Structures are given as structure tokens and as C-alpha cells.
Amino acid sequence: MKRRTGPRIDPQPGVERGEPVTISVDGRPVASYLGESVAAAMIADTDDLTLRRTADGEPRGLFCGMGVCFECLVVVDGVPGTRACMTWVREGMQVDTQVGPGPGGRDPAA
Amino acid sequence: MLTEQRLDLLVVGGGPAGMSAARTAADVGMRVLLVDERPTLGGQIYKQPGPGARVTDPAAADRSTAYGRSLIEAAQASAADLVLRTSVVAVEQDDDGFAVVVVPDGERATTLRTRRLLLSCGAHDRPVVFPGWTLPGVVTAGGMQSMAKSQFVLPGRRMVFAGSGPVALAFPAQLAHYGADIAVALEAGPAPRPGDAAQVARIARGNTDLLRDAARYRATLLRHRVPLRYGRVVVRAEGDGRVERVVHAAVDRDWRVLPGTEQSVEADVLCIGYGFVPSLELLRLAGCETDFDEDLGGRVARKDDWGRTSVSGVYAAGDGTGVEGSYVAIDEGVLAALAAARDAGVLDERAADERAVPARRRLRRRRALARSTRRLFRVGPGIYDLADGDTVVCRCEGITQAEVGRAADATDDVSVVKALTRAGMGPCQGRNCARHVAATIAKAHDRPVGTVDFATARMPVRPVPISAMADADVADPGLFVADHEADGADGADVAVAREEGPL
Numbered sequence: 001m002k003r004r005t006g007p008r009i010d011p012q013p014g015v016e017r018g019e020p021v022t023i024s025v026d027g028r029p030v031a032s033y034l035g036e037s038v039a040a041a042m043i044a045d046t047d048d049l050t051l052r053r054t055a056d057g058e059p060r061g062l063f064c065g066m067g068v069c070f071e072c073l074v075v076v077d078g079v080p081g082t083r084a085c086m087t088w089v090r091e092g093m094q095v096d097t098q099v100g101p102g103p104g105g106r107d108p109a110a
Numbered sequence: 111m112l113t114e115q116r117l118d119l120l121v122v123g124g125g126p127a128g129m130s131a132a133r134t135a136a137d138v139g140m141r142v143l144l145v146d147e148r149p150t151l152g153g154q155i156y157k158q159p160g161p162g163a164r165v166t167d168p169a170a171a172d173r174s175t176a177y178g179r180s181l182i183e184a185a186q187a188s189a190a191d192l193v194l195r196t197s198v199v200a201v202e203q204d205d206d207g208f209a210v211v212v213v214p215d216g217e218r219a220t221t222l223r224t225r226r227l228l229l230s231c232g233a234h235d236r237p238v239v240f241p242g243w244t245l246p247g248v249v250t251a252g253g254m255q256s257m258a259k260s261q262f263v264l265p266g267r268r269m270v271f272a273g274s275g276p277v278a279l280a281f282p283a284q285l286a287h288y289g290a291d292i293a294v295a296l297e298a299g300p301a302p303r304p305g306d307a308a309q310v311a312r313i314a315r316g317n318t319d320l321l322r323d324a325a326r327y328r329a330t331l332l333r334h335r336v337p338l339r340y341g342r343v344v345v346r347a348e349g350d351g352r353v354e355r356v357v358h359a360a361v362d363r364d365w366r367v368l369p370g371t372e373q374s375v376e377a378d379v380l381c382i383g384y385g386f387v388p389s390l391e392l393l394r395l396a397g398c399e400t401d402f403d404e405d406l407g408g409r410v411a412r413k414d415d416w417g418r419t420s421v422s423g424v425y426a427a428g429d430g431t432g433v434e435g436s437y438v439a440i441d442e443g444v445l446a447a448l449a450a451a452r453d454a455g456v457l458d459e460r461a462a463d464e465r466a467v468p469a470r471r472r473l474r475r476r477r478a479l480a481r482s483t484r485r486l487f488r489v490g491p492g493i494y495d496l497a498d499g500d501t502v503v504c505r506c507e508g509i510t511q512a513e514v515g516r517a518a519d520a521t522d523d524v525s526v527v528k529a530l531t532r533a534g535m536g537p538c539q540g541r542n543c544a545r546h547v548a549a550t551i552a553k554a555h556d557r558p559v560g561t562v563d564f565a566t567a568r569m570p571v572r573p574v575p576i577s578a579m580a581d582a583d584v585a586d587p588g589l590f591v592a593d594h595e596a597d598g599a600d601g602a603d604v605a606v607a608r609e610e611g612p613l
Contacts, residue, residue, distance in 0.1 A: 007265060007266075
């Protein structure tokens with residue numbers, strides 16, 4: 001078995017990662033690559049799989065990964081309710097996590 | 111970029127069906143536009159690297175990626191206009207066809223007018239409701255594949271795969287190949303019998319891809335020491351704020367859990383792949399009739415053997431109308447485009463028939479193969495019986511099985527259950543819970559699940575930012591309301607469909 005040290009794996013043969021970029025998640029710089037969705041960048045950044053919390057405080061993570069379930073909603077450049085799995089990173093993108101319908105901030109314990 | 115002129119054909123969805131339809135229609139001289147909300151063509155099946163990733167050696171790509179790329183290049187080489195990152199949010203009939211409201215990414219909504227509409231919106235993973243399915247770490251097979259294959263990220267450290275059908279071998283094999291540590295792969299269906307291979311070979315002579323693939327996947331799992339266990343399903347995911355353990359159990363032939371067979375395994379990711387269901391919302395919005403066929407994904411579009419739906423001028427093709435896989439989708443796209451051309455008078459009957467011959471021949475062969483393997487890939491009704499009272503059924507609104515069950519005891523009308531509980535009123539529009547709610551109603555009233563329709567689709571089928579609607583030339587501005595007027599919207603500044611009150 002291939003050994004891997006983190007969530008990022010080798011691209012499929014004949015493909016390379018895009019240019020490295022830095023986005024901000026809840027004000028924290030997060031290293032990412034062009035070609036990654038916001039969801040992928042957030043998942044690759046920490047061991048925590050929580051992407052948002054419901055208004056009741058329940059943690060939710062990536063579920064469908066294809067724009068169907070609306071479980072990965074985040075605030076992107078000030079627009080809440082944006083699907084992290086369908087939004088592609090670009091340099092300087094400002095991402096804020098959501099609690100319920102609005103900006104919230106990631107669980108500090110995470 | 112989007113056209114002011116009325117189109118001959120608007121194709122929604124850029125997967126195999128949509129790409130082949132757009133190309134076919136353009137090749138016979140129709141003015142055709144294809145829209146897709148993703149940034150790349152190819153759909154979910156032929157996942158292309160994310161936008162910005164670099165293809166350095168096209169020849170090194172795996173078979174599926176390379177084939178997908180060849181379809182994309184053929185569509186691009188045709189005269190069809192292809193527009194990406196654009197969501198369709200509403201469809202209405204007008205005096206000469208259809209008014210279709212689209213929202214290009216980050217731009218304002220605009221209305222496209224087209225004489226004919228071809229819907230090839232694809233499928234998504236069959237939602238399966240079980241205790242713990244909302245925990246972070248529970249990811250659908252399609253979502254996991256998208257992460258791994260087009261974005262090169264694998265969530266978590268140790269995975270359990272649970273599923274059925276062709277994907278139950280393909281996905282874990284692929285994920286193990288990418289480096290996933292898979293504790294166990296669970297297939298709900300029975301282990302293949304020696305006779306199955308012979309049966310497939312006899313019915314679908316000269317069509318052995320499936321057998322070859324299955325053998326290859328099993329070998330891959332063996333090589334990566336992934337235990338593959340047949341006749342077992344996930345029964346719950348457990349953990350504090352994330353998946354920590356997965357409990358699975360043996361099932362009978364209807365996928366009913368056998369008492370005393372539960373086992374627990376430590377894992378932080380649970381990948382769920384119980385097949386796919388058609389994304390029907392635009393078809394339903396256009397008023398198309400549906401039928402029920404669990405083998406094809408449950409609720410499916412009613413269509414003739416050209417892909418004509420019950421609504422004149424609306425055509426359907428691919429997994430979005432009934433899940434039969436990418437090869438069927440490609441040929442259904444060809445037939446639906448030919449039907450549109452024939453109905454438009456672009457082709458006469460004979461020309462359309464002649465052009466349809468190769469696609470029809472391939473479809474016959476494919477469908478014979480599918481019939482021969484149904485025993486292996488059938489979905490058991492026990493899959494709808496895993497939730498307990500506290501299990502959240504509607505993820506968007508946080509509605510539990512107990513709440514849905516109480517409403518289902520009171521009425522067998524799915525719209526009333528929706529109105530009573532709010533299940534299905536969130537931004538996903540019931541895509542995750544509609545079939546489970548229907549199954550709960552069916553069980554409460556002792557009816558076959560196929561006799562319970564899903565709740566009516568509402569516009570917009572995707573939440574639309576208010577900013578995208580301002581000043582837009584929208585067919586019916588009254589459809590959209592600010593979220594503070596319709597509580598329950600999951601997002602400020604997001605317009606949601608105006609719901610009808612309790613009936």
C-alpha cells in the first residue's frame with residue numbers, strides 16, 4: 001500500500017497540482033492549490049472534518065461533494081450559503097465558516 | 111456570452127448524455143447551447159482535474175479519464191455552444207417553447223429562450239438514512255471520488271466503505287489504489303455465484319467489460335489487503351462530533367438486518383455507495399411524468415424509446431432519467447437529440463431512424479447485460495429501515511424519523527407530511543430525504559414505495575443570491591422571496607422557493 005502522510009495524495013498519472021495559493025479561513029492563512037475546492041482545501045488543512053455547524057450546534061461535514069446536499073455551506077468573500085464543494089479556490093479568497101445561516105467561526109476546540 | 115436569440119435546443123448537463131446530445135444536435139444543424147454548473151465538462155462520471163490543475167501528460171491518464179476527455183473534445187469540436195459554471199434555477203413554458211432562468215457563477219440571472227429542452231442532469235448517490243449519517247466523516251462515494259480523483263485529497267485516516275452494486279467493488283478498489291487505508295469494504299448484496307459470470311456472458315455476448323472490471327477490482331482489494339464482506343450493511347456511525355466507529359451487520363436477501371450479527375470497527379471516515387438516483391428536479395419542474403423502478407434509481411422519468419418525456423418539447427437522457435451508466439447515457443443523448451431534430455423538422459423520419467441505428471444496437475446489448483446482473487445489484491427494501499426515532503432524516507431542517515413517522519401515520523400525502531414537518535423544505539429540496547420520507551409513508555400505510563410520489567419540485571431548484579436576481583429579466587419575479595420572509599432558509603441573502611402552506 002502507498003503510504004501517505006496527510007490528506008493530500010498524488011494526483012492521477014499525467015496530472016499535476018495547480019499553482020499554490022493562500023486562502024483565508026476564519027482569518028487564518030491556509031495553503032491550497034488551484035484545482036482544489038474550498039472543501040478540499042479545508043479538509044486538507046486540518047484533521048477536523050467539520051465544515052459548518054447547524055443553528056442547533058450540530059457539526060456537519062462534506063457529504064455529497066457534488067453540489068446536491070448543501071451541507072458544506074460557508075461564507076465566501078462575504079457571500080453566505082456558498083457550497084464549499086462547488087467553489088474553487090483562488091489567491092486571497094476569504095472563507096468564513098457558518099453557524100446556522102450566517103458567519104460563525106470554526107469551533108475553537110478543533 | 112449567453113444568447114439573446116431563441117435556441118433550437120437547450121441541453122442541461124454536461125455529462126456523457128448531454129455532451130453527446132449537444133454534439134448530435136449541432137451536427138444536424140440545430141442551434142444548440144449546453145449549460146452545466148460545474149467548471150469542467152464530463153459530469154460526475156468522467157471527473158476531470160479541478161480548474162487550475164495541470165494536465166502534463168494526457169497519454170498517462172487512466173482509461174475512464176481518457177475516454178471522458180475524448181468525449182469532451184468531440185463536444186468542443188462541434189458547433190454547440192458550451193457554457194460552464196452556470197446553474198439552471200427555473201423552467202417555464204412560454205408561447206414558443208421554454209423560458210429557462212440560469213445563473214452564471216457570480217453574475218446576474220438571465221432568461222434563455224429555447225424551442226426545445228433536453229435534460230441530462232445526471233444522478234447523485236442514493237441517500238441512505240441511518241443513525242449517525244450526519245456526522246462529519248460520512249461521505250458519499252461520489253463525493254469521495256471527486257475529492258480523490260479530481261482534487262487529490264483523501265479525507266480522514268481510516269475508512270470503511272459500505273455500499274452495493276457495481277460501485278461497491280470499484281470505489282474501494284480505486285480509493286485503496288490512491289492510498290486510502292480501508293478497514294473493511296461491505297457489500298450489501300450476495301457474493302457472486304459461479305453461474306453469474308456464465309449468465310452474463312451468455313446474455314450479453316461480446317460484452318465482458320463488467321466481468322473483467324469486477325475481477326480487476328477484487329484483485330486490487332486483495333492486493334491492498336482490504337477485507338471484502340458480502341451480505342452486510344452499515345447500521346450506524348458513532349462518535350463524538352465525528353465518525354469514530356462504524357457498526358455493520360449481516361442482512362437477509364431483502365437487506366433486513368439479522369439480529370445478533372453486529373460488529374464494530376474503528377474508522378474516522380465512512381464512505382457510502384449504495385448506488386445512484388436520478389436528479390429529477392428540472393424534469394419535474396417542467397411537468398414531466400415519472401414512474402418508479404428501484405433498479406433504475408427509484409423515481410425515474412417516463413419517456414419513449416427516443417427520450418421524449420410526457421411534455422411536448424422536453425427530452426430526457428442519461429442517468430438523470432434512470433440510472434443505467436455512462437455508455438447508455440451517451441447513446442440516449444444521441445437518440446434524444448435525433449428526436450428533437452426530427453420533431454423540429456430538421457431531420458425527416460427516415461434520416462432520424464437511420465442515424466439512430468448504431469446507438470439502438472449498442473443500447474440493446476447494454477440493457478441485456480444490465481438485466482442479467484440485476485440479481486447482484488438489486489436494492490433491498492431493508493435499506494429504508496435503518497433509522498431510529500432520533501435519527502435526523504431531513505438534514506437541512508433537522509427533522510427526525512420520529513417526527514416524520516408521526517406525520518406519516520396521520521396522512522399518506524407526501525405534500526402534507528412535508529408541510530407538517532418541514533422535511534424537504536431546506537436548500538437541498540428533499541434530494542436527501544424525499545425517498546426516505548416516501549418509504550416511511552409507504553410503510554405506515556402498507557403500500558409499495560413506488561406508489562408514493564415525491565413532493566412537488568419548486569423554483570428555484572438551487573438557492574439564488576438576491577444579488578443575482580436584482581434587475582434580472584426573470585420569467586416570474588414573484589417566485590423569489592428574501593429569506594427573512596420565508597423562515598427556514600439556510601443562508602442570509604439567499605432567495606428560496608415560496609412554499610405553499612399546509613394543504
